[in-house]
Amino acid sequence: MANKSDFKKLTRLLNESAVELIGEELAFNVYYWGAMPEHYDNPLHRHSYFEVCYVTEGEGYYYESDREYPLLQGTMFFSRPGMWHQIKSRTGLALLYVAYEIDEARSKREAVDRYLQLLHNNRIVVAQAEDSITAQTWRTLLALCKQDHYMVKEAVRCFACALLISFYSEFSESTEYEDLPDKQQVPAYLQRAKLFIEDNLTLSLNLQQLSGYLHITERHLSRLFAEKVGQTFSHYVQERRVQKAIELLLETDWTISRIAVETGFESIHYFTRVFTSKVGVPPGKFRRSQLSETPFINR
The missing domain is CATH 2.60.120.10 (Jelly Rolls)
Known part of the structure; x- marks a missing residue:
């Protein structure tokens, strides 16, 4: 006292x-x-x-x-x-x-x-x-x-x-500080978010899960992807899943079913539909074609 x-x-x-x-x-x-x-x-x-x-x-x-x-x-x-x-x-x-x-x-x-x-x-x-x-x-x-x-x-x-x-x-x-972290932290948040997504593609990733991991709001995380990446969070995650699937199709002999699981798709049917939408051909046909380089992914 x-x-x-x-x-x-x-x-x-x-x-x-x-x-x-x-x-x-x-x-x-x-x-x-x-x-x-x-x-x-x-x-x-x-x-x-x-x-x-x-x-x-x-x-x-x-x-x-x-x-x-x-x-x-x-x-x-x-x-x-x-x-x-x-x-x-x-x-x-x-x-x-x-x-x-x-x-x-x-x-x-x-x-x-x-x-x-x-x-x-x-x-x-x-x-x-x-x-x-x-x-x-x-x-x-x-x-x-x-x-x-x-x-x-x-x-x-x-x-x-x-x-x-x-x-x-x-x-x-x-709550501005919580919702709008310092501008110098933006690259760090994005880097950590992208690394988390890349390392956890097998999971059912969502904004709530990732924002909790980063200790920022869902709103701010969503805005980071829209403003700094040019895509929505879900669009970015989906593209990373498809890109990972392309790598596995070309570099492994895993079944289409296993690749769907490893890239976080809830079913082989959903995987085939998304993959075909992005790449233009189903995953099995893509693998058989033995493309020499990764095709362009439509946005």
């Missing part, structure tokens, strides 16, 4: 070392950090920057836009620029807080636009946030203030920047 001395040290350390924070995509200018062991009432007011507060102890209320929100231990709340707001407590609140703005000149435009969506959200109070990444980062900063070595300030800067970035996921109403 933090005491008044810890709160004082944290306030000093953060205001000395975590005022200009520069991450890979976002940079921030901090107006002030605070750690107050006994916060009671403040006047109704507004400001031109973001402010986020985390209640570590006590009870009270947060008022914004004629709404009253109860504050308890573990509650986190978010004051947006230009919004009239007020904090009240009869018994006192132990608060950790930070006031900041985005340094747009040193940030990537896309990241700024995404973060600023918080201006239009209605999710401004998160109750029982103790287990969130944001709350854990607050607690890490509080623990760091008790350390006494020359790398403390560097560690504080790193965690402080991570804290401000984490506010986006904490207060965002969007």
Whole structure:
């Protein structure tokens, strides 16, 4: 449990070392950090920057836009620029807080636009946030203030920047990150998806199965194939099954029935129908013709 001395040290350390924070995509200018062991009432007011507060102890209320929100231990709340707001407590609140703005000149435009969506959200109070990444980062900063070595300030800067970035996921109403992974991850997702398909053609492959394996949504996986491959997921899988069947027909003496099983077709009749549709001739006739090169597969 933090005491008044810890709160004082944290306030000093953060205001000395975590005022200009520069991450890979976002940079921030901090107006002030605070750690107050006994916060009671403040006047109704507004400001031109973001402010986020985390209640570590006590009870009270947060008022914004004629709404009253109860504050308890573990509650986190978010004051947006230009919004009239007020904090009240009869018994006192132990608060950790930070006031900041985005340094747009040193940030990537896309990241700024995404973060600023918080201006239009209605999710401004998160109750029982103790287990969130944001709350854990607050607690890490509080623990760091008790350390006494020359790398403390560097560690504080790193965690402080991570804290401000984490506010986006904490207060965002969007599932955009889950649905739209970072663009740099797209090639990796596609590569893993294609490898999984290639290695598991005997299975009954579907979007739900593969998206679960990749930990992305079915919607996003479907869109990846449409936009980056130029085919639907099912079309791509079917083509890979037929291509594998062509290889097995030319390179093995397996029966048509066994090849149908090895390439994931539910029956020999369905295999023959799809193969004929794609290649132009049934699998048996194709094998007998001993084509010297793989034929063109119609799309």
